[in-house]
Amino acid sequence: MQAATTESVSVPDKNQFEHIPFSQFADNLKEKMKQVFHVRADIDQLSLKRGLPPFVLREIMSVNPLSVGIPKEYGGRGGVMKENIGLLATASYESLALSLTFGINSALFLQPFGKFGQDEVKAGVFNRFLNEKAMGGLMITEPDYGSDALNMQTYYTEKGSKIHLQGKKHWAGLTGWADFWLLSGRQKSNSDKLMRDIDFFLCDVNAPGQNIVVEEFFENLGLYAIPYGRNRIDVQLPLAHKLVPHTTGVKMMLDLLHRSRMQFPGMGMGFIQRMLDEALNHSKERMVGGKSLFHYDQVQHRLTDLQASYTICSAMCANSSEKAGLDVDLSSEGMEANAVKSVVTDLMQEAAQSAVQLVGAKAYKLNHIAGRGIADSRPFQIFEGSNDILYAQISEALVKMMKRAKERNLFQFLKSFDLTDKAVHFVKKQVDFNLDLQIPQRKLVDMGKIIGRVISLNQVLDLGDKGFKKELIDGSVTFLQQEITKLMSSFTFKNSEKVVDDYEENTSWMNFVAG
Incomplete structure (x- = not known):
């Protein structure tokens, strides 16, 4: 198999792969x-x-x-x-x-x-x-620097016509399978200090000096079809394998990650639709008390929530299709990308949980798509940015923008913000208050969840304006209004409890029972 090098390679015949509809x-x-x-x-x-x-x-x-x-x-x-x-x-x-x-x-x-x-x-x-x-993947995450990517310790030096890249990476999807990798690292200076900026490199594992050693394959909880593991990087790469950022390497990484997060609804779309179809089919066929599950009110509640998730995800797909093209610089679009990724992955996990609840015991099996879906969809809330972190980042960005605009009232700010200008009128009662801009971290997460769903509501309304089925749009609006109301209750509830370190002292319940 020919390795990718700087040597001339003929371009494939453009008609070789017919561009069918x-x-x-x-x-x-x-x-x-x-x-x-x-x-x-x-x-x-x-x-x-x-x-x-x-x-x-x-x-x-x-x-x-x-x-x-x-x-x-x-x-x-x-x-x-x-x-x-x-x-x-x-x-x-x-x-x-x-x-x-x-x-x-x-x-x-x-x-x-x-x-x-x-x-x-x-x-x-x-x-x-x-x-x-061939297949390709990306390695950013390191064993000691998971979410702290800017402090990664993988480093490279340049000598002559080669780049020597060394380090450890783990949890890269397709570990041991991919033929090509984009590897991230920081340049080491002559004084052995690592530069702040981040660079990316193409690695062809079939080329001399570019083999990546898999030290361990992980027994991942779900997504059995995809191998994950820990990799040792010690490769010699041609200079032409270095990716060229338009400005800085960090902005290149943000553009890459934000575009990826904007595409999460694609993975959510078919999955949520499948959970909805499985739940609908079972509810119509399963007879309980002389009538099908479909006619019970609580079942209707779960099914309408699933339909709302299907509609919200559809809106996200349409929105990302228009906004996340390769010609667009997404490095500064963190708020929308984080909202899309975190909200849709929450909806994916909730969809799997509802489908299992409706189908019942037989769905609690790895060989049933609903049960499998719980384990398979769960890591989506963690990788490419843990949702807790992304929600906090949404709020941090909100606070910065409100300070810059010198606006304390949340409704007034969201009314003039392009990602929320339509949706905010549907939740005015919930968000019409002055926001204390000194927010503890746990409340940053709560507020991020709220803003993420207001942004989602805006996208649903945009989809409705294009002619999407009105009944589903209306159901999604109601669903998101309820979600935002519940989350606002959590945000306003005063809770600053701290962990009790010596919790075991005087806490054995058996000491408080007579006899």
Whole structure:
């Protein structure tokens, strides 16, 4: 297999991969998934084992799903955001792990590499994706610096025509599988100090001096199809493998991460729809007390919440398709990206929990898609930014903007803010108060959840203006109004309790029972 180097590589024939309409492209993928997951094998049984049988990936990759993330000049479909998100949604209806595999390849490798990679190595890399079904991933997280990415200790030095990169990375999806990686690190100065800025590099594990050693594969709780682990980095890379930021490396990383977070609704879309369909079908078929579950009021409540989540996620997909294109610099769009990622992943986990509750005991199995969905969707609330951190960052950004605008009233500020200007009128009663801009961290998280859902409501209203089914829009508005009301109650409730270190002293309940 040819390694990606700075040597000249011919560009694939642009007609080699016919640019069929995306609807047909998606149908081809659906047919392949049907064949491998329901005809040749049983996805519910496959899900009990680590990894995927070779024929599954071979057949699915035969329709070139990753071509959506490759520029047209290199034989791909052009990196159109609507198609990237549509691909994730198509896959996640059948398999959240497969959708995440596509997301890792596209959002975390192909898109940033296409945008910031050097032209002389692009043709060779993209050619291998299209013709040899290569895969790629991203390594940022380190064992001792998880969410503290700016202090990563992986470092590099330049000597002659080579870059020597060394360090440890873990929890990179597709560990041991991917042919290409984008590796992050900081330059070491002559005085052995690490620079503040961050750089990214293309690594081809099949090229001499670029092998990455997997020290351990993790027994991850869910997403069995995707390998994760701990990696030792000690590679020699050509200078042409360094990504070129438009301004700084940190802004390049933010642009990359924000665009990825804006695509999370694609993975949520098919998954939430599947949870909704499973819950609807079971509720209509299951008879209890002489009538189907569907006719019970509490069941209707759960089903309408699932439909609201489906609609909110649809609005997010439409919004991201319009805003998150590769030609847009998203480095400064942290508030919207964080809101989209955190809210949709909360909705994914809640959808799985509701589906299991409605289906009952048989759903509490790894070989049932609803039970599996609880474990598979849970890490989405953690990776690429823990939701608690993202919610706090939303509030911190809000406070900065309100201080800059010299506005204390939350309603008045949100009314003039483009991400919330429509939605705020639907929750005026809840947010019409002066906000104390000195907010403790636990309240920053609460407020971030509120603002995230106001932003989501704005996107739902935008979707409604475009003609989306009115009954679903109205149900989503009601759902988000209720969510914001509950969260506001939590925000205003006074709670500054601290952990009791010596909690075991005088706390054995048996000492307080007679006899």
